[in-house]
Amino acid sequence: MKEIIGGPGTVSGLLLRIGQCVFAAASISIMTSATEFASYTSFCYLIASMGLQLLWSFGLACLDIYALRRKKDLQNPVLVSLFVVGDWVTAMLSLAAACSSAGVVVLYARDMNFCKTHPDLPCSRRKNVLGNDHVLI
Amino acid sequence: MKEIIGGPGTVSGLLLRIGQCVFAAASISIMTSATEFASYTSFCYLIASMGLQLLWSFGLACLDIYALRRKKDLQNPVLVSLFVVGDWVTAMLSLAAACSSAGVVVLYARDMNFCKTHPDLPCSRRKNVLGNDHVLI
Numbered sequence: 001m002k003e004i005i006g007g008p009g010t011v012s013g014l015l016l017r018i019g020q021c022v023f024a025a026a027s028i029s030i031m032t033s034a035t036e037f038a039s040y041t042s043f044c045y046l047i048a049s050m051g052l053q054l055l056w057s058f059g060l061a062c063l064d065i066y067a068l069r070r071k072k073d074l075q076n077p078v079l080v081s082l083f084v085v086g087d088w089v090t091a092m093l094s095l096a097a098a099c100s101s102a103g104v105v106v107l108y109a110r111d112m113n114f115c116k117t118h119p120d121l122p123c124s125r126r127k128n129v130l131g132n133d134h135v136l137i
Numbered sequence: 138m139k140e141i142i143g144g145p146g147t148v149s150g151l152l153l154r155i156g157q158c159v160f161a162a163a164s165i166s167i168m169t170s171a172t173e174f175a176s177y178t179s180f181c182y183l184i185a186s187m188g189l190q191l192l193w194s195f196g197l198a199c200l201d202i203y204a205l206r207r208k209k210d211l212q213n214p215v216l217v218s219l220f221v222v223g224d225w226v227t228a229m230l231s232l233a234a235a236c237s238s239a240g241v242v243v244l245y246a247r248d249m250n251f252c253k254t255h256p257d258l259p260c261s262r263r264k265n266v267l268g269n270d271h272v273l274i
Contacts, residue, residue: 039248040244040248041240041243041244041247041248042240042243042244092232095229095232095233095236096232096236097236099232099233099234099236099237099240100236100237100239100240100243101240102237102240103178103179103236103237103238103239103240103241104240104241104244106178106179106237107177107178107179107241107244110178111177111178
């Protein structure tokens, strides 16, 4: 089997896996820093899905490191199809979780205008040059 | 190219396309029958996505009927890859729209207990044998 860029057991693949881990961890940490996230089913689902993604990517990153150090070839059809199925499942779960959380956030921020009625909330704000807040939405 | 079950230009493919059309139309009609659906971005997005799905499936169903009547072979690589890309895009859009709508519905029905506080709403109700309503959630 030809060496594929980003395939299992390659340096580019390892970097992509580490990227997945970092983004999943960032997603979990930002989500858990929000107040009362546990009372929203969508946000809990997003955290669970990102946790699964983190575990999966971390496991495959470790496998990549092992394969790179021992110069093993991971690109046999059985292993690659296993990785494809796992990646497919985590991708679908992540998309579903991200969309449901986005649905809830859009409901609050746009449909209910929570950001305008509660100006103390830090939603969609950015410090401008003078150091004052201004609302983007 | 070998004849594939459910592929373009086959009877099974035509039946699957008609099924897609019917389900998309049912989704749109149920969504638009809800009161004030237009003030929810997720529900509008679901209707838009299902409208696109309906158009796409209807177009391909017409093409299937044409191919079946004229005994044309639609299974050349260019056409099949065009169908695959289109189906992929509509599938992703439908999944995203369904998940964001489900997120909003779960937020109202479970997290906010709208069904318990507003017993006049017809959510999750089913007529029992005696004709009385009972709440499922």
